[in-house]
Amino acid sequence: MATATILIVEDHDDIRILLKDVLTPEYTVFEAVDGVSALSKFREHQLDLVILDLMLPGIMGESVLKTLRKTSQVPVLVLTAIQEKQKIVELLENGANDYLTKPFDIDELLARVRVQLRQGQAIQPQDERLTYGKVTLNQVTHEVLVDGQTLTLPKKEFALLQILIAHPHQVFQKAQLYETVWGESYINAENTLNVHLSNLRTKISALSTNAQYVNSIWGIGVRFD
Template sequence: MSQTATVLVIDDEPQIRKFLRISLGSQGYKVLEAGTGAEGLSQAALGRPELVVLDLGLPDMDGQQVLRELREWSQVPVLVLSVRASEVQKVEALDGGANDYVTKPFGIQEFLARVRALLRQVPQAVAEESAPRFGPLTVDLAYRRVTLAGEEVALTRKEYALLAQLARHPGRVITQQQLLKDIWGPTHVEDSHYLRIVVAHVRQKLGDDPTAPRFIVTEPGVGYRLIGPEQA
């Protein structure tokens, strides 16, 4: 990874953002900034950074929530930078998908070394797609928005969760048990009728004929996969 990488800094303290902008900029990195969690998620989707530096104490939402929402659609490396130094907070962030954790106050040389280490793990081409397309169907994972031929499709929470899970793994079969566990919880892995109902509703809203599917294909006795029309 060259030092032309883009780093997104999500922190509500202007002086911290300025310090990191200068420090990262001196190493050749492009720096994006956000002072709130909502702005940070938007910047992550639009700016497609190779690394996110995330503060946990944000004014509009907790940084742990930002991390959870980011991980729903992106695997970009996240370096948490926070005054919260307890082991519980660190474990929660790392279990929630953070790649590293640095406490404030911090030494800039160690911080930059951790940035370099995380960026070495990033492929040259960012493979993560935040709004995958399947012919006329687009599933915007960052903004939780589904469009068909440019028109927004109104989905319930469960319907969107199903489509988003399939969209994250295009062409790959997701088992019924995995979908039930992810969407309804581990106590519902045998409740396949829940899944059949939601799949039927999504198909109806997408105008997708199960006998000649354009999008959602049933693998009998196994699960479902999402395809583009060129693969049908």
């Protein structure tokens, strides 16, 4: 199996060197010290994970993240000194897969790196298009068609649909779906998942004729059929 490739984007020399030292024994590591060089490295290499500091010279980390998300779903683990909850929520909504606040524990960082790499590998597109019934999902362009009509979905709803349509008829436990898409524990998260599933169900139903694809199985989970 090929070694996973990680890009570290960090302008603080001590932190960047520390990250490289702990990651290099297990992964192929590239480095960038600012937003411009980060985007350049991203274009040059096939990456499996980006570790991104927010406070960068020139192009800020948030802008780097938004630029990456225009063309790629590569997992992004953000390093930040920000602890304000609303800012963290905005960060995740803008496409970050996970975050760590500074100062961080190296063992926790390594664990989160492994989780993101594992999840990224689990949803790696095998075929460009997934089709079931009158729903088609393009895993490369992130386009969704329902009965021939374009459906625009935010990141989390797209990820949920991607998992469900790839395994029609399979019942997924809600905790399994949440922890795969959000990358964190399902504890106290049932309402968040239910809202996203409800939104996805409503949007698909509005475009499909006499068909509801996202179905809840009472007391068990959710399946696509």
